[in-house]
Amino acid sequence: xxxxxxxxxSLSLLAFLMPMAxxxxxxxxxxxxxxxxxxxxxxxxxxxxxGAKHAADALGVNLLFQVPKQWNxxxxxxxxxxxxxxxxxxxxxxxxxxxQLIAPLQAAVEQGILVITVDTFIDDGMxxxxxxxxDFPLSYIxxxxxxxxxxAARALAKSLNNKGQVYVSNTIPGISTTDQREEGFRxxxxxYPGITLLKTQFNDDDANKAAxxxxxxxARNPGLSGVFGANLFSAIGAADGVKAIGKAGKIKxxxxxAPSRIVKDIKSGLIDLAIAQHPAEIGYYGVxxxxxxxxxxxxxxxxxxxxxxxxxxxxDDPDILKFIYSD
Amino acid sequence: MxxxxxxxxxxxxxWIRDIWSWLFLLVMVLFFEIWAQVSYSSSFVFNGFxxxxxxxxxxAPLLLGIGQSLVIISGGIDLSVGFVMGLSAVVLATxxxxxxxxxxxxxxxIGILLTFLVCLIPGLIxxxxxxxxxxxxxxxxxxxxxxxxxxxxxxxDGMTVPVDNDWLYKLGTExxxxxxxxxxxxxxxxxxxxFILSQTRFGQYTYAIGGNRxxxxxxxxxxxxxxxIIYVLSSFCAFLAGLVYTARxxxxxxxxxxxxxxxxxxxxxxxxxxxxxxxxxxxGTVVGALVIxxxxxGLVFVDVDSFWQFLAVGLVIIVAVLIDQSKTHITGVxxx
Numbered sequence: 001x002x003x004x005x006x007x008x009x010s011l012s013l014l015a016f017l018m019p020m021a022x023x024x025x026x027x028x029x030x031x032x033x034x035x036x037x038x039x040x041x042x043x044x045x046x047x048x049x050x051g052a053k054h055a056a057d058a059l060g061v062n063l064l065f066q067v068p069k070q071w072n073x074x075x076x077x078x079x080x081x082x083x084x085x086x087x088x089x090x091x092x093x094x095x096x097x098x099x100q101l102i103a104p105l106q107a108a109v110e111q112g113i114l115v116i117t118v119d120t121f122i123d124d125g126m127x128x129x130x131x132x133x134x135d136f137p138l139s140y141i142x143x144x145x146x147x148x149x150x151x152a153a154r155a156l157a158k159s160l161n162n163k164g165q166v167y168v169s170n171t172i173p174g175i176s177t178t179d180q181r182e183e184g185f186r187x188x189x190x191x192y193p194g195i196t197l198l199k200t201q202f203n204d205d206d207a208n209k210a211a212x213x214x215x216x217x218x219a220r221n222p223g224l225s226g227v228f229g230a231n232l233f234s235a236i237g238a239a240d241g242v243k244a245i246g247k248a249g250k251i252k253x254x255x256x257x258a259p260s261r262i263v264k265d266i267k268s269g270l271i272d273l274a275i276a277q278h279p280a281e282i283g284y285y286g287v288x289x290x291x292x293x294x295x296x297x298x299x300x301x302x303x304x305x306x307x308x309x310x311x312x313x314x315x316d317d318p319d320i321l322k323f324i325y326s327d
Numbered sequence: 328m329x330x331x332x333x334x335x336x337x338x339x340x341x342w343i344r345d346i347w348s349w350l351f352l353l354v355m356v357l358f359f360e361i362w363a364q365v366s367y368s369s370s371f372v373f374n375g376f377x378x379x380x381x382x383x384x385x386x387a388p389l390l391l392g393i394g395q396s397l398v399i400i401s402g403g404i405d406l407s408v409g410f411v412m413g414l415s416a417v418v419l420a421t422x423x424x425x426x427x428x429x430x431x432x433x434x435x436x437i438g439i440l441l442t443f444l445v446c447l448i449p450g451l452i453x454x455x456x457x458x459x460x461x462x463x464x465x466x467x468x469x470x471x472x473x474x475x476x477x478x479x480x481x482x483x484d485g486m487t488v489p490v491d492n493d494w495l496y497k498l499g500t501e502x503x504x505x506x507x508x509x510x511x512x513x514x515x516x517x518x519x520x521x522f523i524l525s526q527t528r529f530g531q532y533t534y535a536i537g538g539n540r541x542x543x544x545x546x547x548x549x550x551x552x553x554x555x556i557i558y559v560l561s562s563f564c565a566f567l568a569g570l571v572y573t574a575r576x577x578x579x580x581x582x583x584x585x586x587x588x589x590x591x592x593x594x595x596x597x598x599x600x601x602x603x604x605x606x607x608x609x610x611g612t613v614v615g616a617l618v619i620x621x622x623x624x625g626l627v628f629v630d631v632d633s634f635w636q637f638l639a640v641g642l643v644i645i646v647a648v649l650i651d652q653s654k655t656h657i658t659g660v661x662x663x
Contacts (some may be wrong), residue, residue: 041633067633072388073576081380082627086367099489100576103500111376173485174580259613293409 019246026034035291036283037080039096039120039175040071043259043325044232044279048118051280052092055287063287064088070171071205073100078274080104090114090290092283095122098176102134109136114293117140118286119279121126128301138293141286143184143305145177148256148307149230151183155273155309156226156254157192162223167198167217169234171205180229181256182243187227198224203234210237215245225252231323239270258310260326266315274310276323281305328388348599348614348648355618359582359625371628379507379629381620382415383575389413389616391591392598393520394564396612401523402537403457403464404606405558407471408565408591409451412584414479415569418442420488420579423495429527435494449475450562468558469537472588475565479581488581490573509571516567521609533557539575539606590619593640597647618643 036052038045040126049065066083067074076096078114083091084107092115095101101122101154105115109240117125123134146179156166171178182200198221203210204316210233218224218241227242229235235255242251247271255262258276265271287298308323356372363371369375388513398405418441427433451473479535498508524530535543536550544550565584573579598615612660619640626636 046504064630065633066627066630069633069637070586072582073580074585075575076573076622078380078384079627081384082624085374085380085624085628086369086630097578097580098489099575099578100580102512103576174487174581320426 003222028290031060031062032291032294033062033064034092034287035066035083036286037076037083037091037093038067039076039094041067041069042232044109044257044277045094047325048279048283051283052287055284056279059287061287061291064216068096072161073097073098076171077101077104079123082110083112084108084113087111088113088114089294092116092118092286092290094119095118097174099154105137112271114138116141116286116290118282125176131190139289139299139301139303141282141289142177142305143307145180146184148275148277149181150188150227151307152181152254152256152275153185153188156252157189157195159252159272160225162192163194165221165223166226166228167224168200168230169210169238169298170200170202170230171234181230183310203237205231205233207233207237210234211241211244213243214238218245218247218251223302226252226254227246229253229255232259235271235274236261239265244271258324262310263315263321263324266310266312268280269271269312272311276308276310278305278308278323279325336538345562348597348611348618351597352614353623354616355625359629361622362629366629369623377628381617381624382510383507384624385620386509386571387587388590388594388612389566390515390516390568390571390589390620392612392616393516393609394561395591396595396600396607396609397520398464398561399600400537401533401553401554401557402540402605404468404592405453405561406468406588407449407453407475408561409588410472410475410581411446411565411583412568412572412587413564414449414475415442415446415566416573416579416583417479417483417488417581418579419570419573420443420481420490423490423492424488425440427491431493435492439570440572446562448567449480450559451502451555453562454558456457457558458551458554475582483581484506484581487578489578491577491591495574496577497570499577502514502564503565505513505661509575512567512571516564517613519608524609581606593644594619596651597643601650601651630632
C-alpha cells in the first residue's frame with residue numbers, strides 16, 4: 001500500500017516537474033510578448049510557428065505558442081482566456097469560428113491586448129472599416145483563399161480537358177478559409193460548362209472520413225473524375241480514398257495545402273496539383289506587424305500572402321520544396 | 328452521524344477519503360501559484376480575471392458533470408451529454424433567431440421553453456433503452472451520442488447558428504455583484520442537486536440503486552421509473568449547458584459540447600465517485616470540475632507546451648481512480 005502511494009506521488013510529481021524544468025529557466029518579462037494561438041494541431045500551423053519564431057528571434061520578442069487539440073470553440077476559448085490572463089502585448093490568433101470568437105477576442109482588447117487574426121478571420125474579415133461587431137482586430141494576414149479556390153478550379157478543369165464530374169471535399173462549414181476556397185472554386189468552375197459540380201462533402205477535418213466519403217461518392221457516381229480537397233486533411237483523405245479503390249491517376253485530385261507526403265503523392269500521380277500556402281510568411285509577418293503596431297508604427301489592415309503551385313513538373317525543384325509544410 | 332461514529336471514522340482515516348479531492352485541488356492551486364510567482368512574478372490565484380476565467384471555464388464540464396453524477400451514482404453512464412448540449416445550443420439559437428421580429432425577451436422565453444422540451448427527449452430515450460430494453464447504459468447512450476449529434480447537424484445544416492438577442496447576450500456576459508451570471512446559474516444548480524441527492528428520498532434511492540440494484544427492487548423502489556428520471560435529469564443538465572454556451576458565444580454549434588463529455592466524466596471520478604456506482608457527491612463533482620479547470624488554465628498560464636497538457640488531465644484521472652481504489656484498502660470497507 002505504501003509502495004503504491006509512493007509510486008503515485010513520484011509519478012505525478014515527475015509528470016509536472018519535467019515541463020516545469022524546461023520552462024523555469026526562460027526569461028520572460030523584459031521584452032515584448034506576443035502569443036500565437038493557431039486553430040488546431042496541424043503541420044500548416046507548425047510551419048507558421050516556425051516563421052513566427054524566426055521573426056520573434058530577429059526582433060527580440062518573446063513568443064508564446066499554445067495549440068488547441070481540436071478545431072472547436074470550446075477548446076480554443078479556454079486557451080485564449082488563459083493567454084489573456086498572462087497579459088501578452090499582442091495576440092495572433094486563427095479564430096476557429098467567425099462569430100463565436102468575437103466576444104472572447106473583445107475581452108482581450110478590453111484588457112489592452114492588440115489582436116491580429118491570421119489565416120482565418122472573424123466577422124467579415126474587413127477590420128477597422130466601421131462595420132460589424134468584429135471590427136476591432138488590427139489586421140488580417142492570410143492567403144487569398146477565394147483566389148486559391150479559383151486556381152484549384154482552373155487547374156482541375158484543365159487537367160480534365162473541361163469535361164467530367166467533380167466535387168469539393170470540405171472540412172466543417174463556418175470556417176472562413178475553407179468556405180472561401182469552396183466559394184472561389186464554385187465561382188470559377190461555372191466557366192467550364194463541361195464540368196458538373198456534385199454536392200460538397202464535409203468531413204469534419206478528418207482524413208479518414210474524407211476517404212470514406214470519396215468512396216461513397218464514387219459508388220454513387222462511377223463517372224467521378226476529380227475532387228478538390230479544400231484543406232490538408234481533406235486532400236490527404238480524398239487521395240487515400242482514391243488509392244484505396246485503385247483509381248490513382250483516373251480520378252484527379254487537386255489539393256489545397258502541402259504536407260510532406262505531397263511530394264510522394266505528386267510523384268506517384270496520386271495528387272495532380274497542390275496549392276501550397278506560405279504559412280511561414282503568415283507567421284513571420286504576423287509577428288512583424290504586431291511588433292510594428294506595438295512600437296507606434298501604423299500597419300496595413302490586410303496582408304495577403306501568396307501561393308506556390310506544385311505539380312509533377314516542378315516538384316523536384318528545391319525552391320519549390322521549401323514551401324512544403326512540416327512539423 | 329453522531330459523535331462516536333465520527334471519531335471512529337477519524338480514527339480509521341476515512342476522513343482522508345472525504346477530503347482528498349479538496350486536498351488535491353489545493354495542491355494544484357499551490358503548485359501553479361508557486362510556479363507563476365517563480366517564473367513570472369505574477370499571481371495565479373490572487374487575480375480576479377484568472378479566478379473568473381477558471382470558474383467560467385468550469386461551468387460546462389460541471390453542469391454536464393452534475394447530471395453525470397446522478398447517472399454514475401445510480402450505476403450507469405451517459406455518453407450523450409456532449410451532443411445533447413450541442414443540440415440544445417443549436418435548437419435554442421435557431422428558435423430564438425426565428426423569432427427575431429418579436430421582443431427579445433419573448434423570443435428568448437419561447438426559445439428556452441422549446442429547447443427544454445426538445446432536450447427531454449434524449450433523456451427519455453436513454454432511460455427507456457436502459458430500463459425497458461435492457462440495453463447497457465454505455466451502448467444505449469453511445470447510440471444517443473450519434474443521434475443527438477446528427478440531429479444537431481441536420482437542424483442547422485452543419486453550420487453554427489448565430490443569435491442576435493440582447494437578453495441572451497446579457498445573460499452570457501454580465502455580472503451580478505461581481506459574479507458572472509452564468510456562474511450564478513451553475514451555483515444554483517449545484518445547490519439544488521446537492522439538496523436532492525443528500526436530503527431527499529429520491530437521492531437515497533439513487534444511492535440504493537447504484538449500490539445494489541436487486542436489493543433496491545426488492546425493497547419496493549420503482550427502479551425503472553427512477554432511472555428514467557435520472558437520465559432525463561442528465562439531459563436537462565446538458566440543456567442548461569447548451570443554454571449557457573449559446574449565451575456566452577451568441578451562437579449555437581452542434582459540436583459545442585463534444586470536448587466536454589470526457590471532462591464531465593473525469594470531474595465525477597476525480598470528485599470521488601465510485602466506478603461501480605453507489606457513491607459520490609455533487610460537491611465532489613464540483614471539486615473535480617475545478618481541478619480540471621485549474622489544470623487546463625494553469626498549464627497555459629505557465630506556458631507549458633500544449634502536448635504536456637493533453638497528458639496532464641489524463642494523468643490526473645488515472646491518479647484519481649488509483650486513489651479511489653486505494654481508499655478501499657485504507658479503510659478496509661467498500662466505498663459507502
